[in-house]
Amino acid sequence: xxxxxxxxxxxxFKVAIRGLFSSPIKKNTPGLIHxxxxxxxxxxxxxxxxxxxxxxxxxxxxxxxNEEALESYLRNEKFGKILAVGWHLRLAFLRxxxxxxxxxxxxxxxxxxxxxxxxVAVTLARMKPLAVPRxxxxxxxxEKLVRDHKGTLLSLASFRFPNTVSTFSIWQSEAEMTDxxxxxxxxxxxxxxxxxxxxxxxxxxxxxFTTLRFKPLAEYGTWHGKEKYIQKYS
Numbered sequence: 233x234x235x236x237x238x239x240x241x242x243x244x245f246k247v248a249i250r251g252l253f254s255s256p257i258k259k260n261t262p263g264l265i266h267x268x269x270x271x272x273x274x275x276x277x278x279x280x281x282x283x284x285x286x287x288x289x290x291x292x293x294x295x296x297x298n299e300e301a302l303e304s305y306l307r308n309e310k311f312g313k314i315l316a317v318g319w320h321l322r323l324a325f326l327r328x329x330x331x332x333x334x335x336x337x338x339x340x341x342x343x344x345x346x347x348x349x350x351x352v353a354v355t356l357a358r359m360k361p362l363a364v365p366r367x368x369x370x371x372x373x374x375e376k377l378v379r380d381h382k383g384t385l386l387s388l389a390s391f392r393f394p395n396t397v398s399t400f401s402i403w404q405s406e407a408e409m410t411d412x413x414x415x416x417x418x419x420x421x422x423x424x425x426x427x428x429x430x431x432x433x434x435x436x437x438x439x440x441f442t443t444l445r446f447k448p449l450a451e452y453g454t455w456h457g458k459e460k461y462i463q464k465y466s
Contacts, residue, residue, distance in 0.1 A: 234265060234336065235299050236325065236446060238354065238400060239292040240272070240388075240455050241318025248288045252393055256311040257292065263301020266334035267294035268356065270390035270398055276376035279368055291390040291400065292320075293354060295335050319453035321402075321462070323352055323446035330442035332356055337444070347407040350385070350462055352400070352448055357441040359395040367397075367437040370428040375399075377424045381417060383408030385461045395439075402448070402461050409445075 243251075248271065250256070255269040270291045277284040292315060296302045299322065305312040327341035359367065378387050378401055387401040403409040408417070415423035432441075451462045 234295055234297055234325075234338075235302065235449065236293070236295050236323040236444075237302055237320055238323060238352070239294070239315045239318055239320040240289065241292075241315055242289050243314060245288055247314075248290060251290060257294070261305060261309070263297045263304065265295040265297060265336050267292060268334075268392065268396065268398065270392045270396065273389040273391060275379040275387055275389050275399070276372060278372070291388070291398070293356070293398065293400075317453070319451075319455035319459075321352060321451050322449040324449050326351070326445045326447055328442055328444045330440075332358070332440045332442040337442075342447075347410075348405045350448060351403050351406045351409055352446040353403065353409060354444045354446070355399045355442070356444070357397050357438040359397055359438055360436070361395065363435075363437040366431075366435075370431050370437075373421070373424045374428050377412065377417075377419060377421070381408070381412055381419060383412065383417075386455070406445075 247256070251269050252271065255267065257264065257267045257269060270293070272286045272289040272291050273284050274286070294302075296305075302322070306316040307313075325338050325342065328337050331337075375389065378384055378399070383404045385402040385404060388399070390398045390400070401409075411417050412419075412422075413425055413429075415426035432438075448462045451460065453459070455461075
């Protein structure tokens with residue numbers, strides 16, 4: 233059975249810039265199904281603010297045929313060794329909405345079994361260039377909602393030129409995440425996410441879009457001096 237992994241690591245500036253144009257993870261890597269190389273961003277910060285972007289901090293979202301393939305890559309490949317000194321989660325698929333090429337998403341959704349356990353959410357989209365201003369207008373309030381929500385343990389956005397955008401969040405419980413999605417959170421303006429979904433349904437921002445939900449299997453390393461974001465494994 234395939235597994236997913238999400239990696240965060242700080243790299244030298246030259247490596248980060250090269251990665252914007254050519255991913256250092258080879259497509260023919262043994263056991264790799266697909267990967268996305270992205271530069272991280274802070275949620276809720278204005279797009280034109282320098283503090284929005286973290287050029288030397290990268291995010292890798294990948295799917296592997298099995299855990300042994302991931303282990304081999306981290307142990308033996310040059311860029312894998314760089315990822316190995318960063319932070320990453322290993323993830324089991326639960327469910328998805330939407331479609332995106334590259335990944336082999338399981339056909340059947342899986343129940344987490346317990347809505348009180350922690351879950352991980354990843355969104356990935358290919359933007360329509362002319363829809364970017366409208367996407368920013370609706371998206372920044374949603375980013376602030378996720379960033380400030382008491383149920384999030386770690387949250388960030390990421391991008392890759394020319395048109396890939398993504399978000400990543402770890403939630404204290406699946407129930408808190410779904411409450412946020414459908415506007416039931418005890419937060420100011422709780423329907424920000426729900427309203428943005430309605431706007432997307434009215435006129436799509438993207439060529440491709442998917443939201444993926446995962447069960448965390450294991451956590452490795454530290455990020456910004458912190459470890460053990462995951463406390464409750466299901």
